[in-house]
Amino acid sequence: MARLFAQARFIIGALVFVLALAVALPASAQRNSDGSVNPTASSVKEQQLLGTLQRGGSINGRVSIPDQKSANLIHPGGRDWRHFHEVTLRWIGGIAVLGMLIVLVAFYLIRGQVKLESGYSGRRIVRFNAFERAVHWMTATCFIILAITGLNITFGKPLLLPLIGEGAFADWAQWAKYAHNYLSFPFAVGVFCIFLIWIAGNIPNKVDVEWVKRGGGIVGHDHPPAYRFNAGQKMIYWVVVIGGTLVAASGYLLMFPFYVTDIQGMQLAQTVHAIIAVLFVAAMLAHIYIGTIGMEGAFEAMGEGTVDHNFAREHHALWLEQEMARTGPNESQRQPMATPAE
Amino acid sequence: MARMKFLCDADRCIECNACVTACKNEHEVPWGINRRRVVTINDGKPGERSISMACMHCTDAPCAAVCPVNCFYTTADAVVLHSKDLCIGCGYCFYACPFGAPQYPKVGNFGSRGKMDKCTFCAGGPEADGTQAEYEKYGSNRLAEGKLPLCAEMCSTKSLLAGDGDIVAQIYKERVTRRGYGSGAWGWQTAYRETIAS
Numbered sequence: 001m002a003r004l005f006a007q008a009r010f011i012i013g014a015l016v017f018v019l020a021l022a023v024a025l026p027a028s029a030q031r032n033s034d035g036s037v038n039p040t041a042s043s044v045k046e047q048q049l050l051g052t053l054q055r056g057g058s059i060n061g062r063v064s065i066p067d068q069k070s071a072n073l074i075h076p077g078g079r080d081w082r083h084f085h086e087v088t089l090r091w092i093g094g095i096a097v098l099g100m101l102i103v104l105v106a107f108y109l110i111r112g113q114v115k116l117e118s119g120y121s122g123r124r125i126v127r128f129n130a131f132e133r134a135v136h137w138m139t140a141t142c143f144i145i146l147a148i149t150g151l152n153i154t155f156g157k158p159l160l161l162p163l164i165g166e167g168a169f170a171d172w173a174q175w176a177k178y179a180h181n182y183l184s185f186p187f188a189v190g191v192f193c194i195f196l197i198w199i200a201g202n203i204p205n206k207v208d209v210e211w212v213k214r215g216g217g218i219v220g221h222d223h224p225p226a227y228r229f230n231a232g233q234k235m236i237y238w239v240v241v242i243g244g245t246l247v248a249a250s251g252y253l254l255m256f257p258f259y260v261t262d263i264q265g266m267q268l269a270q271t272v273h274a275i276i277a278v279l280f281v282a283a284m285l286a287h288i289y290i291g292t293i294g295m296e297g298a299f300e301a302m303g304e305g306t307v308d309h310n311f312a313r314e315h316h317a318l319w320l321e322q323e324m325a326r327t328g329p330n331e332s333q334r335q336p337m338a339t340p341a342e
Numbered sequence: 343m344a345r346m347k348f349l350c351d352a353d354r355c356i357e358c359n360a361c362v363t364a365c366k367n368e369h370e371v372p373w374g375i376n377r378r379r380v381v382t383i384n385d386g387k388p389g390e391r392s393i394s395m396a397c398m399h400c401t402d403a404p405c406a407a408v409c410p411v412n413c414f415y416t417t418a419d420a421v422v423l424h425s426k427d428l429c430i431g432c433g434y435c436f437y438a439c440p441f442g443a444p445q446y447p448k449v450g451n452f453g454s455r456g457k458m459d460k461c462t463f464c465a466g467g468p469e470a471d472g473t474q475a476e477y478e479k480y481g482s483n484r485l486a487e488g489k490l491p492l493c494a495e496m497c498s499t500k501s502l503l504a505g506d507g508d509i510v511a512q513i514y515k516e517r518v519t520r521r522g523y524g525s526g527a528w529g530w531q532t533a534y535r536e537t538i539a540s
């Protein structure tokens with residue numbers, strides 16, 4: 001009886017094994033037409049993988065070396081980034097920077113300098129204290145160097161390299177890169193300080209709507225009233241704060257490659273950094289223009305820290321009233337302990 | 343002149359990593375840099391394949407296009423080389439490269455990535471062939487000695503092929519015809535805009 005039972009168990013076991021084989025076989029050993037086994041029936045094919053690839057995706061695998069970036073076998077997305085860097089960015093940058101220069105030159109030729117209409121009164125009022133000016137000029141100096149060295153990465157090869165040769169250009173580009181990386185730190189600190197010291201005067205309000213409606217007095221001889229900062233200045237402020245933050249954040253991603261993100265993230269960081277940067281440069285060209293040759297008496301505000309009473313009356317009438325109310329009309333020089341208006 | 347190409351026959355690669363080791367040894371590649379690596383796709387699953395990958399010496403190379411200092415050049419053998427004297431270590435070639443070939447000796451703090459290093463197809467650099475200066479920067483120049491890249495030369499299964507693109511493609515085609523299958527010339531579509539029918 002026990003023997004019979006053992007036999008039955010053997011037969012059932014064998015049947016189950018054969019059944020399992022019969023199920024498994026078609027999947028593991030597909031045969032060619034001539035009967036030979038095709039061991040590659042289920043193998044991955046490059047064409048299939050490339051075909052199913054998402055835009056910006058890559059064919060990944062496993063590597064046995066520590067550098068896990070190298071597990072990225074094929075990444076066709078580099079081609080899109082290349083097109084951005086070599087073509088799109090040059091167009092965006094060229095149009096933004098050259099376009100702004102052309103607009104400014106044309107504006108200067110047509111409109112000319114915005115004159116101080118009532119002339120210099122000789123009485124001065126403090127507009128920016130020493131700390132504010134120090135922050136401004138630190139940020140500005142860094143920005144100019146960052147802008148030149150940054151534009152060099154995109155436009156140096158087609159414009160400067162043919163003029164000075166490969167060796168000299170590589171030396172310059174190397175130093176430019178160091179300057180770009182290191183000066184980013186004081187620049188970022190400067191942007192943060194700017195955000196803090198001038199935020200009070202830069203919240204948009206109703207006066208700005210009126211100011212914008214009257215065109216800011218840019219054309220003609222209108223002088224719409226403004227507090228410490230008019231709508232145009234507020235725009236520059238927010239360009240610096242928001243643009244500066246984005247440029248710094250994307251820049252630090254590039255400076256510490258692959259710490260936070262992967263190859264796609266690095267390409268995106270470079271794209272964002274470059275686009276914001278060229279627009280930033282264009283905006284700052286306008287700022288530099290209006291702060292120097294564009295408007296009589298404007299540079300003094302950031303140069304020596306004071307402006308003429310008539311300048312304040314024409315461009316920042318409401319601010320002048322506030323200051324007068326605070327310090328009294330006979331006090332021509334306000335105490336340097338300045339706090340932002342409003 | 344020949345148009346040099348790599349071809350990795352994934353159906354033969356056994357992921358022994360000898361090509362990686364041979365390359366590191368031949369060129370005294372700095373610590374942490376792998377000019378060549380073996381990537382295993384679908385690891386542990388049916389149809390797993392390993393592919394040895396390095397710089398593919400692309401036609402119209404993306405690295406050369408995006409380099410801000412023009413440090414890349416293509417030799418008469420269509421090998422893409424670069425000058426470490428000109429390189430500023432910006433890392434852009436890595437962003438553009440479809441194969442992750444460019445490597446940097448330092449891991450990028452404060453812009454000190456160092457000079458980029460990559461596979462030279464055993465063809466050295468811009469220095470005079472076989473000089474000590476060339477060896478120190480780029481490794482040995484086997485092409486100038488009439489030899490082909492060491493990784494392929496010592497591949498035990500002859501999976502990795504290196505040499506004149508037409509001859510390499512011919513060998514691969516014959517293999518595919520004879521054995522009846524092939525998973526494709528990995529990277530060729532991306533690097534040369536051509537594939538070998540299989």
